[in-house]
Amino acid sequence: xxxxxxxxxxxxxxxxxxxxxxxxxxxxxxxxxxxxxxxxxxxxxxxxxxxxxxxxxxxxxxxxxxxxxxxxxxxxxxxxxxxxxxxxxxxxxxxxxxxxxxxxxxxxxxxxxxxxxxxxxxxxxxxxxxxxxxxxxxxxxxxxxxxxxxxxxxxxxxxxxxxxxxxxxxxxxxxxxxxxxxxxxxxxxxxxxxxxxxxxxxxxxxxxxxxxxxxxxxxxxxxxxxxxxxxxxxxxxxxxxxxxxxxxxxxxxxxxxxxxxxxxxx
Amino acid sequence: xxxxxxxxxxxxxxxxxxxxxxxxxxxxxxxxxxxxxxxxxxxxxxxxxxxxxxxxxxxxxxxxxxxxxxxxxxxxxxxxxxxxxxxxxxxxxxxxxxxxxxxxxxxxxxxxxxxxxxxxxxxxxxxxxxxxxxxxxxxxxxxxxxxxxxxxxxxxxxxxxxxxxxxxxxxxxxxxxxxxxxxxxxxxxxxxxxxxxxxxxxxxxxxxxxxxxxxxxxxxxxxxxxxxxxxxxxxxxxxxxxxxxxxxxxxxxxxxxxxxxxxxxx
Amino acid sequence: xxxxxxxxxxxxxxxxxxxxxxxxxxxxxxxxxxxxxxxxxxxxxxxxxxxxxxxxxxxxxxxxxxxxxxxxxxxxxxxxxxxxxxxxxxxxxxxxxxxxxxxxxxxxxxxxxxxxxxxxxxxxxxxxxxxxxxxxxxxxxxxxxxxxxxxxxxxxxxxxxxxxxxxxxxxxxxxxxxxxxxxxxxxxxxxxxxxxxxxxxxxxxxxxxxxxxxxxxxxxxxxxxxxxxxxxxxxxxxxxxxxxxxxxxxxxxxxxxxxxxxxxxx
Numbered sequence: 001x002x003x004x005x006x007x008x009x010x011x012x013x014x015x016x017x018x019x020x021x022x023x024x025x026x027x028x029x030x031x032x033x034x035x036x037x038x039x040x041x042x043x044x045x046x047x048x049x050x051x052x053x054x055x056x057x058x059x060x061x062x063x064x065x066x067x068x069x070x071x072x073x074x075x076x077x078x079x080x081x082x083x084x085x086x087x088x089x090x091x092x093x094x095x096x097x098x099x100x101x102x103x104x105x106x107x108x109x110x111x112x113x114x115x116x117x118x119x120x121x122x123x124x125x126x127x128x129x130x131x132x133x134x135x136x137x138x139x140x141x142x143x144x145x146x147x148x149x150x151x152x153x154x155x156x157x158x159x160x161x162x163x164x165x166x167x168x169x170x171x172x173x174x175x176x177x178x179x180x181x182x183x184x185x186x187x188x189x190x191x192x193x194x195x196x197x198x199x200x201x202x203x204x205x206x207x208x209x210x211x212x213x214x215x216x217x218x219x220x221x222x223x224x225x226x227x228x229x230x231x232x233x234x235x236x237x238x239x240x241x242x243x244x245x246x247x248x249x250x251x252x253x254x255x256x257x258x259x260x261x262x263x264x265x266x
Numbered sequence: 267x268x269x270x271x272x273x274x275x276x277x278x279x280x281x282x283x284x285x286x287x288x289x290x291x292x293x294x295x296x297x298x299x300x301x302x303x304x305x306x307x308x309x310x311x312x313x314x315x316x317x318x319x320x321x322x323x324x325x326x327x328x329x330x331x332x333x334x335x336x337x338x339x340x341x342x343x344x345x346x347x348x349x350x351x352x353x354x355x356x357x358x359x360x361x362x363x364x365x366x367x368x369x370x371x372x373x374x375x376x377x378x379x380x381x382x383x384x385x386x387x388x389x390x391x392x393x394x395x396x397x398x399x400x401x402x403x404x405x406x407x408x409x410x411x412x413x414x415x416x417x418x419x420x421x422x423x424x425x426x427x428x429x430x431x432x433x434x435x436x437x438x439x440x441x442x443x444x445x446x447x448x449x450x451x452x453x454x455x456x457x458x459x460x461x462x463x464x465x466x467x468x469x470x471x472x473x474x475x476x477x478x479x480x481x482x483x484x485x486x487x488x489x490x491x492x493x494x495x496x497x498x499x500x501x502x503x504x505x506x507x508x509x510x511x512x513x514x515x516x517x518x519x520x521x522x523x524x525x526x527x528x529x530x531x532x
Numbered sequence: 533x534x535x536x537x538x539x540x541x542x543x544x545x546x547x548x549x550x551x552x553x554x555x556x557x558x559x560x561x562x563x564x565x566x567x568x569x570x571x572x573x574x575x576x577x578x579x580x581x582x583x584x585x586x587x588x589x590x591x592x593x594x595x596x597x598x599x600x601x602x603x604x605x606x607x608x609x610x611x612x613x614x615x616x617x618x619x620x621x622x623x624x625x626x627x628x629x630x631x632x633x634x635x636x637x638x639x640x641x642x643x644x645x646x647x648x649x650x651x652x653x654x655x656x657x658x659x660x661x662x663x664x665x666x667x668x669x670x671x672x673x674x675x676x677x678x679x680x681x682x683x684x685x686x687x688x689x690x691x692x693x694x695x696x697x698x699x700x701x702x703x704x705x706x707x708x709x710x711x712x713x714x715x716x717x718x719x720x721x722x723x724x725x726x727x728x729x730x731x732x733x734x735x736x737x738x739x740x741x742x743x744x745x746x747x748x749x750x751x752x753x754x755x756x757x758x759x760x761x762x763x764x765x766x767x768x769x770x771x772x773x774x775x776x777x778x779x780x781x782x783x784x785x786x787x788x789x790x791x792x793x794x795x796x797x798x
């Protein structure tokens with residue numbers, strides 16, 4: 001079976017950068033099956049990259065090698081790492097980008113990539129995606145054992161989204177992602193909603209940033225409400241989302257990632 | 267030979283959604299060759315998706331599995347279907363998205379996907395691309411017979427673009443697509459143009475929405491006119507198009523898909 | 533080993549055009565490994581396409597077939613060509629798009645594609661990417677010898693960026709590319725900077741268009757300066773670049789490709 005290497009970056013699709021990484025991978029592991037997860041992560045936004053990676057990575061087969069490059073600290077002392085998680089490998093900078101996904105599976109070990117043998121001969125200070133992460137992923141796909149790449153790392157950066165605070169009839173959470181449809185994804189997980197006995201069909205009050213208020217039905221499908229109307233829904237990532245049927249909720253409310261959100265029974 | 271599965275959606279390329287679909291496919295059919303047709307279809311625009319799918323699908327080898335997900339009715343009673351056409355398979359929602367392409371080939375049979383065995387264990391109400399269409403396409407690629415997925419469907423949604431009305435020296439048509447270059451694609455097919463004895467080299471009058479008028483030469487190549495000038499041309503899809511040499515005709519005329527167009531001999 | 537065919541176009545990712553090319557390739561060479569370099573080249577901008585292709589192509593394994601389609605002269609007398617370079621093949625229009633990359637390797641021979649046998653049966657005047665370049669690349673990947681496609685071409689279009697002018701303490705150059713991060717790439721190569729004894733760590737004065745002046749340190753990594761501050765750096769393509777740490781230098785300075793730049797010791 002061909003080894004799958006996925007790529008997630010903030011490089012965009014105009015430049016040569018993603019192409020160069022794919023060329024490097026195929027030069028080392030001609031049989032690699034390279035799959036793009038996203039190259040449209042907001043520039044330097046590690047949290048957004050971590051969220052998207054964690055949303056996609058679990059759907060790939062075991063032993064997939066996920067390469068993540070959102071790397072504002074490229075060329076500094078932040079370490080290049082490989083994470084061996086229970087199911088998949090993660091290759092990228094030690095800045096938290098990879099840990100959200102890896103911790104969902106459970107982390108077995110983390111290696112500090114330092115063996116120059118598995119990097120390109122000349123390493124730039126600005127493009128470790130091409131010079132370190134791509135060749136390392138390709139060698140890993142070729143079967144090089146993880147301990148070959150460098151020493152074990154005991155301490156590494158983690159990144160996590162704030163946990164919602166749960167009160168009797170009230171949840172305080174945060175907007176963790178806005179998707180391309182304008183769906184507003186909160187950090188409020190399905191189980192939490194159920195815990196305070198809010199079910200699909202019920203109506204809740206959602207307050208953004210102590211200002212904008214919406215009384216919304218928790219729907220099962222978008223078009224339980226009319227076109228252009230707001231709804232709440234447990235989305236495909238099992239988080240509470242606020243949406244507009246056939247519309248863009250985030251634009252309409254002018255809501256950004258990081259916004260505080262309060263959910264109350266009504 | 268590796269099975270080809272193509273993807274066409276309105277998901278955009280920022281989010282994890284396309285990546286998740288690819289992960290699901292490769293988990294079931296590791297050998298699938300996944301090819302993106304487009305993920306930049308205008309959100310919820312079934313007609314635009316149908317047009318782009320029908321423009322690309324016929325160029326793929328026989329037995330390609332085309333997955334289309336422009337699915338404003340996700341989570342409702344609209345059915346998930348597989349169409350077996352003369353040449354290719356089409357997998358997606360029963361909302362007309364797939365039928366424009368499938369009818370070009372001729373439809374052999376349509377199956378209502380209902381066998382849970384070929385879906386993900388947990389099916390969301392918001393992301394059937396990942397939970398139903400991706401796994402079904404992968405199982406189909408693995409050789410599962412189409413009748414395994416569910417019962418035959420006699421009635422299904424079709425979608426077609428309005429046919430141009432042909433008079434002696436006049437054709438009334440419609441703008442069906444605006445491409446990324448700003449080329450304005452009409453529903454007026456090459457044969458129709460020839461039928462009213464308008465040939466390349468001839469000059470025609472084109473009127474948009476009863477207002478904007480252009481006297482244009484039907485050219486063979488864009489640069490038969492000077493840079494920045496309008497022309498008419500039979501485009502690569504064999505439809506009459508209005509373009510600007512090295513420019514963006516749709517922007518210049520502020521023309522949108524759906525606009526009425528009248529072509530007259532001059 | 534599967535043959536790699538890369539694609540670089542100005543088609544964008546919304547339309548069916550890239551998908552149609554991939555379908556054509558896979559119909560002829562089912563085993564091709566198709567890799568996108570970029571489809572977001574500015575419409576009709578041959579120089580930008582040439583730069584991006586030349587930045588990525590050298591990272592691919594030997595005998596990769598690079599297809600480039602930025603083709604404002606499609607349908608005219610400009611010739612379709614194959615370039616056999618020392619390492620890779622290049623397929624596309626004879627307008628200079630391919631030569632920047634091919635000349636970096638050294639050109640062995642150029643063939644004027646004229647054998648209709650290796651094109652689609654019907655050739656449009658507007659989409660040679662689908663009708664000529666895709667099938668030719670696929671047949672080449674299948675092992676058809678290059679001389680089969682047509683006669684040798686002695687004269688072909690070349691494209692090169694202006695060479696910087698080097699004085700004792702002053703270099704006059706040009707902006708050749710602005711990347712998605714807003715990094716401003718000059719045509720001033722690493723060796724030239726070193727030649728006039730400017731090293732990393734030194735400070736230089738950069739003047740854009742005789743107007744905007746910046747006194748900048750040549751850094752090794754972006755965050756040798758504070759967030760939001762300008763720096764100079766030898767980028768991943770070995771050219772002198774002007775950047776903002778965690779910001780967009782080109783937007784801030786409102787600088788475009790083609791701008792003149794003067795570098796002086798201070």
